[in-house]
Amino acid sequence: MNRRNYLASIGAVTVTLAGCTSSDDGGDGDGDSGGSGSSGGSQPTQTETPTPTPQEILAETRTIPEDEWYQWGYDFETALDISIDMVVREGPAVDFWLLTESEFQEFDAGNRFRPTLEISDTTGGSTSGVIDPGRVYFIADNTNAGEAEPPTNLDDDIARVEVTVIAERA
Secondary structure, three states: OOHHHHHHHHOOOOOOOOOOOOOOOOOOOOOOOOOOOOOOOOOOOOOOOOOOOOEEEEEEEEEEOOOEEEEEEEEEOOOEEEEEEEEEEEOOOEEEEEEEHHHHHHHHOOOOOOOOEEEEEEOEEEEEEEEOOEEEEEEEEEOOOOOOOOOOOOOOOOEEEEEEEEEEEO
């Protein structure tokens, strides 16, 4: 299985702010037209099963002003094992969450929400877990919506956050 087919099999990934698309190779069959002309018994063929390899789906550094947050949105067609590594290169501690579509709606409305994965009130950390298919959002938060709170020093405490997300079929 080539890389394009593997990526298509772990999910159609759509980035909210910078579009990523994948396309189907458009094959219409296995190419067997029959009539090989050979005589004798048929031998069973052994199909090689490719070993899933982790794929980097997000690697970005973002500058997030105080009292603001940044989102990356993805659609996944299959369950995935997600590994997140986040570090604040400059600025105050932030919260980083992976939210489902419904929990993102609660977060966006200013209500209580439950992250699927989180790294809270930190200047760096890692987390991992299995997520179900569907729309998810990765949120880097420099507000007081979670455990981290920007300083109250009347300065614009900007956080420069570096995020890496690795996905592998669960």
